[in-house]
């Protein structure tokens with residue numbers, strides 16, 4: 001990825017997109033926070049600018065961000081994914097798109113994974129964005145840890161893509177999270193395993209009042 005690349009975040013005002021943007025800004029990359037509302041985007045940027053005063057952080061409406069950035073992170077709730085991607089499809093042609101979307105629902109305070117007809121949120125994104133290259137990952141990292149610039153990211157980031165260059169860009173970004181390892185999880189068909197695991201981690205967090213994450217053992221990187 002060229003160092004001058006603009007990294008965009010669709011739904012970047014939420015904790016996950018904003019947390020990743022903060023971390024990449026700490027690594028001196030240029031990030032652009034996207035939102036449906038320019039006021040929301042501006043407020044979100046103010047939040048992270050206070051933590052990364054010299055960060056190269058800008059903002060815009062989701063469509064503007066999709067048009068000018070590459071790579072582009074998709075960080076909206078699963079329930080908003082289809083409509084959001086359909087609207088942005090043409091702006092994302094020939095770009096690297098990275099989905100962090102985990103299809104979740106909550107019943108009586110318990111997190112559950114939601115069944116996706118395409119097999120996973122990432123496969124659904126790739127079906128809609130058939131002229132983009134799609135990767136997925138970062139599903140198992142706590143946004144709260146990402147938003148604390150001093151917190152070590154004690155986790156593996158398993159990355160999935162059917163395109164080698166797209167996977168490699170995503171893994172390079174994952175390695176910028178201090179403490180994290182990037183692991184090649186294979187094709188998008190495997191994304192559902194870490195997407196679903198997010199629900200389990202949220203329930204474990206509740207029991208232990210913690211920010212749980214995952215590590216893969218038995219491999220040498």
Ligand SMILES: NC(=O)c1ccc[n+]([C@@H]2O[C@H](COP(=O)([O-])OP(=O)(O)OC[C@H]3O[C@@H](n4cnc5c(N)ncnc54)[C@H](OP(=O)(O)O)[C@@H]3O)[C@@H](O)[C@H]2O)c1
Nearest residue numbers: 011013014015016035036040075076077080101102139143
């Ligand atoms: N939070 C975590 O710890 C975590 C960890 C791993 C993965 N994830 C995944 O990352 C994604 C983002 O998580 P999050 O916690 O940051 O989510 P969130 O706060 O619920 O939503 C992120 C942003 O999406 C936009 N949005 C909400 N509803 C929308 C709709 N109906 N249509 C279009 N945009 C909408 C909002 O931005 P505007 O209102 O500004 O447009 C919102 O700030 C989710 O898919 C989640 O499963 C989250």
